[in-house]
Amino acid sequence: MKHQRVEADPLFAGFYSTSDAARLLGLSGTVKLRGWLNGWPGSASGPIVERDFKSTSTVSFLDLMEMRFIEFFRGQGVTMQTLRKAAERARNDWGSDHPFALSKAKYLTDRRKIFAQVAEETGDKVTWDMASGQHEIWLTIENIIAKGVEFDPETELASRWFPRPSEFPTIAIDPKLAFGRPVVTGPGVPTAALFRQWKAEAGNSKKVAAWFNVSAADVDNAVEFELQTAA
Incomplete structure (x- = not known):
């Protein structure tokens, strides 16, 4: 798999503040986004997103796409612990810094398997039921997340996003x-x-x-x- 790295051409990575990201994701604040990006003060738990611009407060496009993925799963009741462990495992298994920004077409089965394994380990019944149940349920979830997103055919990573495709195509x-x-x-x-x-x-x-x-x-x-x- 070829990887899309910010270092190759940072001018094409996208640049957003956490406020920009919250606005585009339709969120009212930035607190949880900062936690996903940086970890939480006073907590041993680290960030979920492996940020592209680690030495700054800037959010990249792929960071934004991963936060969109996280926000959706949090809305389905998936725990932070499960998301963090799933992200770590997927990064290691697939050699990608942004496993939550990858095309469902190629990673649908693997992503479902990883979430099921992590949910079993953490005792996360909500996620276990979603990932180990009927295939159609997980496919529907992936379809919702992928809506409005175009993927690079070489890297399989998100390359363009229509944030409100029905209203503003x-x-x-x-x-x-x-x-x-x-x-x-x-x-x-x-x-x-x-x-x-x-x-x-x-x-x-x-x-x-x-x-x-x-x-x-x-x-x-x-x-x-x-x-x-x-x-």
């Missing part, structure tokens, strides 16, 4: 564009830039569209996206 997050900020696909214009200009033009979408060479619909979608995801 043309707005994506691609670490190779605008340092990973949300953009309108096609022209690749950041939604934040369109939103700022829209405010400067007193809400005149046509003027903004002409300025950035995009459609008025692109401007309206970018504005609505920024308003809905505002911190």
